[in-house]
Amino acid sequence: MREAMEFDVVIVGAGPAGLSAACRLMQLAAERNRPLEVCVVEKGSEVGAHILSGAVFESRALDELFPDWKERGAPLNTPVVTDEVYLLKDAEQAVKLPDALLPRSLHNTGNHIVSLGNLVRWLGEQAEALGVQIFPGFAAAEVIYDDDGRVKGVATGDMGLAADGSQKDGYMPGMELHARYTLFAEGCRGHLGKQLSRRYGLARNADPQHYGLGIKELWDIDPALHRPGLVIHGSGWPLERDTGGGFFLYHGDNHQVAVGLIVDLNYANPYLSPFDEFQRLKHHPVLRQYLEGGKRVAYGARAIAKGGYNALPEMAFPGGLLLGCDAGTLNVAKIKGSHTAMKSGMLAAETVFAALGEEVSDAAWSQRWKAAFEDSWLYEELYRSRNFGPALHRFGTLAGGAFNYLEQNLLAGRLPITLHDRHFDHARLRPAADFEPIVYPKPDGRLSYDKSASVFLSNTNHEENQPCHLVLKDDALPLNKHLPLYAEPAQRYCPAGVYEVLGTEQGKPRLQINAQNCLHCKTCDIKDPSQNIVWVTPEGGGGPNYPNM
Template sequence: MAEIEREAMEYDVVIVGAGPAGLSAAIRLKQINADLNVVVLEKGSEVGAHILSGAVLDPIGLNALIPDWKEKGAPLNVPVKEDNFYMLGEAGQLRIPNLLMPPLMNNHGNYIVSMGNVCRWMAEQAEELGVEIFPGMACSEVVYGENGEVKGVVAGEFGKNADGTPGPSYEPGMELHGKYVFLGEGVRGSLSKQVIAKFGLDTKSDVQKYGLGMKEIWEIDPEKHREGTVTHTMGWPLDSNAGGGSFIYHLENNQVYVGFVVHLNYKNPHVFPYMEFQRFKHHPMVAELLKGGKRVAYGARAISEGGYQSMPQLEFPGGALLGCAAGMVNVPRIKGNHNAMLSGIAAAEAAAQAISDGRGGDMLDGYDDAVRQGEIGKDLKKVRNVKPLWSKYGLLASLGVGGADMWMNTFGIGVLGTLSHGKTDAAATEEASKHKPIDYPKPDGVLSFDRLTNVSFSFTNHEESQPAHLQLKDASVPVGINLPKYAGPSARYCPAGVYEFVGEGDDTKFQINFQNCVHCKTCDIKDPSQNITWTVPQGGDGPNYPNM
């Protein structure tokens, strides 16, 4: 096939991803210099369509970016009024006194929000400043310059046939070039993954770790609704099968966010994260809250959990990694949006200065240091050992030793140093023969639901004639290796039912239902053979989250 010719547009800064990091960067750039040409490219059908987060927002990033956000109508309407921490058993729960929790775990001053709606509002602020925002524009390729630097991206390629050849309505897309390119794609972004590998940005950092976060929005009985209440749980139903926990946030309009996180370093390939979430809702405490209510939305996405020691180098020739593309989540707080915003601000300030100095296409010296030495680094450094302690020694050690370590770090005393995470989540998966299958209760259709029913509440849509955006490096691996050795874990770790083994014996085939994909990236992370690569589908496809 002849090389595709594309038109090119030139900008000062090209930003991939209209999440909190990318939008913060865009806003800050225009605040510093209104004459800068800034574009934000978003793969979702609209800003916010692919945003899924808990979310209890620490407003530190928003305070730094738009101090008068309240007057400007930011959708932070529900301040946290009450914090609860519970350890669950199958039939009951034990409340952990708030006094035992390190101060950083206190949610006083934070807000229960829809990050999708926060991003929609931030996009309005950016556009008022003159930022160009193009939703429905998936960025499918990195464009490199003469010296190997990142020069831009390809966006807006549409109309390929299933085999990858141009279809009758093919549009080649455009190249968008910038003096600097910011990658704010979120966790395990496809371009970020390529750039990290090309420039060896992770050679000096620990392995990145991940969790799978699943979330439902429920409308509940008004008599049970407690606006502003935040509840976190650990323990049942995961027990020793996997690390993780839950969140239950009461927002406005009698709605509750019910979320569940499963750490992806579990050993037993029979673990079924989605069904652990569904089982959790049958705990007496949770079931009583949801009884008489209805589930109105569902979604899932991976969460970066490596923290301080797993952040790669943030600068590369021609650009920078922002927010969750680099992994800036504070695991015990289950918060990363504030750090994403702060990283966008820091990158914008570095780029604005560089452009003012007549530079472009080089290393944004100072950005990496600003992140590690500033508020983000301080936030992540205090909690850096919680995840590795949990991974190696289990929940109780994480609570005890990890809690003590957080208390000590609060006072500037680092006794344990910085612990290593060890294996990747894919490598942590053990052979099925070492573990027993897990018998999960069948969903009852009232509190718990099958995957395909729930996926319909993510409002996901993909044009079926396009190539599958979930690509196998070797088509023989799923049936030839993963099924006999690991009991076909992709049929379980995917929270959207994308992967299936159909048929029996020699007739078994591996089926990819890419139309179901909610873009969580778990397959790219957890596949034990690292045989699945997640790439972007054509722009606008995927989930359409209303107010996640």
């Protein structure tokens, strides 16, 4: 029998959306002199441990939440001073695009280069100072419903289970956290958010969500090469023409740069390895000029929900809301989702706080949220960028870029048509027989590295003797179908070497799942061609421990 704790509001996930919601709730409680019990449960070992983003940060939502954020010491230390955008033609050549030809949304004047992990840690400090109870190291593993089918909270996962499900010494059952309203801010492809969407049909009127895999490294570079405030974006080589995506290189503080590649997960070639594409990308002169002679100090990866406005589900359901990247509020036109996630959390807090003081029917709850959302700058921003992603998917980088320039710069997103991409990303994968295997260069240990060395830098750790959190619906499918048809793409799309096919030389192939390497990026849950892999929460506290990503 699990014990239960009662709160006014439970929030799942201590990221930008969840912590902004918690802070705003307590601000309102203080303004109205109304006691409020707010709990945030976080699966990472500490607040910020699982946070990974580029990141160029727009402070619009933060300005509203904490107008005095500078005085409070928010870690926004490096304002953007220069934007550069490149089209890489091949392994040596590049074209620098003039500012006048870029969509307005790609200009970053007034923004800051940040570690989102450190910003989230700071938000956690503000939340605790306001009286929020934060429980890191506890994974929300199950949604709890009342007899009427309304969400009444979550249960944290059991601690101390062996791989076979038996109880080890020190076993501790999960705890139920009950609340009037539960806010789900798990990040992209939240496993509870998926369940809620299916149960309540939240995505029935939306386009399929679209995703990218973002892979990032932090480098200490030669101080003589460091240009604080320089933001570089680009696309093209090494990705194939029918594979979308782009790279970034941001000059932050402390003589560090953040470098990364985002690969759209609607790619067709099963031989493509996003990790290896990123490793060879760093050899291009546009990036090499800064990285050469430097030291790689951190590595990580995370999927990104980039379907935008057209892929937004209904965010409200009986007893709660989906927030931030759990719903897909990232603005792909800006390549930014932190400020939109924060605003979704703030809107949720205001809607919930008003509802706590009265009896509100499920229908009225949904209408209240819809009215608050559609009356916000968040809705307007996402609506105006609704065609950006579909244009790139349908027309390609050059033609899609031209379309976006015209719509964003000349029409401010008000074109009276809406483009759609109604194909699921995993369904775009084609048979291996349609392609030649890609032979990637061996890592040189100076600019490029292998997966094992990279995972080491992510500080990833899981208790090995626990139930595997990467669940196969059909254990036979990877070898009976995916290996002959797609050359088992999991061994390449995973950026952490979790999936390996062993024994092929002996004619006895077997799939090995190295779950202890998992970065919680969710790519396997997204890209598996049969949707056979289900990511569930491991024991709380497991996963990466990013210091300042």
